[in-house]
Amino acid sequence: MNNTENALSRITKDRERTNLLKKYEQNLLAFLVQRIPLWINSNILTAIGLAGSFITAASFILAYYLHRSFLLFGILGFAINWFGDSLDGRLAYYRNKPRKWYGFSLDFTVDWLTNILIGLGYIVYVGGKWELLGFGFVVLYGWAMMTALLRYKIIGKYTIDSGIFGPTEVRVILSLFLIIETVWQGSIVYAGILACVILFIINIIDSLKLFKFADSRDKEEKNAKAS
Numbered sequence: 235m236n237n238t239e240n241a242l243s244r245i246t247k248d249r250e251r252t253n254l255l256k257k258y259e260q261n262l263l264a265f266l267v268q269r270i271p272l273w274i275n276s277n278i279l280t281a282i283g284l285a286g287s288f289i290t291a292a293s294f295i296l297a298y299y300l301h302r303s304f305l306l307f308g309i310l311g312f313a314i315n316w317f318g319d320s321l322d323g324r325l326a327y328y329r330n331k332p333r334k335w336y337g338f339s340l341d342f343t344v345d346w347l348t349n350i351l352i353g354l355g356y357i358v359y360v361g362g363k364w365e366l367l368g369f370g371f372v373v374l375y376g377w378a379m380m381t382a383l384l385r386y387k388i389i390g391k392y393t394i395d396s397g398i399f400g401p402t403e404v405r406v407i408l409s410l411f412l413i414i415e416t417v418w419q420g421s422i423v424y425a426g427i428l429a430c431v432i433l434f435i436i437n438i439i440d441s442l443k444l445f446k447f448a449d450s451r452d453k454e455e456k457n458a459k460a461s
Contacts, residue, residue: 251393251395251400252397266317267324276325283314283344286319288311293307294356302415302416306416309412312409377433378396
């Protein structure tokens with residue numbers, strides 16, 4: 235087993251991924267964890283990821299007050315957010331220094347802050363009645379996060395993906411929306427509607443699956459008590 239394969243086995247052993255870019259993303263993470271300087275730890279990477287979210291939020295605000303081309307800085311923000319958010323926990327496992335519950339709590343909190351920041355940035359940029367789309371995105375993504383937590387509680391497995399879509403795919407799609415908006419002003423409103431509709435459908439499907447799992451577990455526990 236070479237170094238990359240060894241790194242890959244370490245960083246993927248605790249989490250099941252189903253996202254479309256899984257193979258490429260995990261190989262890239264395995265490559266990166268071997269090259270992160272020793273003085274950089276998981277907390278620093280988490281802070282870097284959060285900084286990326288602030289950059290994305292700021293890009294919306296600058297685009298509103300100055301020029302919409304500043305939205306392209308949001309892509310940089312998403313890239314920085316991916317770097318920090320994807321590597322913080324993986325680095326801890328690679329270095330055999332995982333803090334499962336601390337890391338889980340911190341990561342989830344930062345993800346929620348990221349969701350709020352992007353939503354607020356969108357609200358500032360679009361303004362008017364369409365700002366409700368930013369609010370809707372925050373609520374719907376929050377629903378997805380809540381479903382992930384409930385799934386973890388009921389099934390005992392934590393997954394951040396919904397089928398082929400995961401946080402990385404969401405970042406890529408949102409980045410494409412920003413690029414299109416710089417060329418076609420106003421398109422980000424339609425993109426917001428599309429994103430909210432897709433999120434709503436995914437949340438309904440995931441929630442129904444969750445209810446089915448929960449009902450099945452209730453029946454199993456009831457039968458166990460009866461026997």
